[in-house]
Amino acid sequence: MYRNSKFSLSVVLLLGLTLMLTACGGEQSSAPGNGESQNSANSTSEQQKSGNSAAEQPSERRLTDAAGHEVTVPANPQRIIASYLEDHLVALGVKPVAQWSAKGGKSVQVYLQDALKDVPTIPSELPYEAVMSFQPDLIILDSAEAAGGDKYAQYSKIAPTYVVGTAQNNDWREELLVVGEVLNRSEEARKALDEYETKAREAKAKIQRQIGEASAAVLWVTSKNTYVVHEKLSSGDVLYRDLGLKVPDEVEEISATATANWNPISKEKLAELNADYLFIIKSTAITKEELQADPIWSGIPAVKDGHVYEFGADSSWLYTGIVANGKIIDDVLGSILPQ
Known part of the structure; x- marks a missing residue:
């Protein structure tokens, strides 16, 4: 009888121990931080974080343009028309859905065509039907004049429209x-701007080491007129502000009352032009030799010393922007520094 009682007690103890081990095993397999359950928990957490991150990204933004319009702009527009602002788009790595053109699409910003050669053209006047045909999701106008009259209202019906x-x-x-x-x-x-400033600063130092405080002028020669660049605009801004070349008195005088990038210069003023270096943009078939033989030109110091450099109207000299101006700097260095 004692032996049987002892045996029964042993069975009870063994059974209790088995139950305890089973319970512990069950708790261990279901606890966070173990095996598949932990992976599931981590996955859920990452999905929640990803969901929250996506929710924090706005699908659009509200901006106020220079004309006072509140514009709802897509966060990442894909079909952009920004006529005559393509220089900035190229610098930012953005390809527009259409590019500025004139003369029935024959005239484009040639210096940008490495990036825009496959982009169709749109007339510079931006006809509504042409704009609509490209189905833009954002329109950027380069001036208030481009949005004058009822133009803004018409464009904004097509897509969000921002005026610079x-x-x-x-x-x-x-x-x-x-x-x-x-x-x-x-x-x-x-x-991009920081990189340009570095390039301009280094170029200025090279130029000053080579020619010191020399003066320069930029002239645009057409079949009918000769124009001089404004000292603070277009290529004038590059030569005088960025590269530190001296402004001739005649250029300074014309610029004082001018508002356009390029302004007519009279034959009298041209004959008096005191420029050590001359950069000529030609929109005519006249040769440099013919210009130099002209008595009006022959008295200019740059012509006397042979410091005359020609560029075509398809170069970047008639434009402005970070891409255009970077190319102008390259042209100036390639012209006046020893090769």
Whole structure:
């Protein structure tokens, strides 16, 4: 009887121990941090984080343009029309759905065609039907004049339309930053600008080491007139502000009352032009030798010393922007520095 009681007690103890081990095993297999259950928990957590991150990304932004319009801009527009602002788009790595053109599509910004050669053209006047045919999701107009009358109302029916102001038009750096903001690429715009400033600073130092405080002028020669660049606009801004070349008195005098990038220069003023270096953009078949033989030109110091450099109207010299100006710097260095 005692033996049987002892045996029964042993069975009870063994059974209790088995139950305890089974329970512990069950708790261990279902606890976080073990095997498949832990992976499932991590996956759920990552999905929640990803979902929250996506929810934090806005699908659109509200901006106020230079004309005072509140514009709802797509966060990442894909079909952009920004006529005559393509220099900035190229600098930011953005390809528009259509590019500026004139003369029935025959005239485009040639210096940008490495990036835009496959982009169809749109007339510079931006006819509504032409704009609509490209189905843009964002339109950027380069000036208030482009949005005058009922134009803005018509364009804004097609797509969100942002107007860049006149002040920005006259300062390509500011215009680049504005376009960068509209396209949600402000960081890229500032990086591109920093790289340009470094390039200009290094070029200026090379030029000053080579020719010191020499003066220079840029002339655009057509079949009917000769124009001089404004000292603070277009290629004048590059030569005088960025590269530190001296402004001739005649250029300074004309620029004082001018508002256009390029302004007519009289034959009398041309004959008096005191420029050590001359950069000529030609829109005519006249040769450099013919110009130099002309008594009006022959008295210019740059002509006397053979410091005359020619570029075609398809070069970047008639335009402005970070791409255009970078090419102008290359042209100046290639012209006046020893090869």
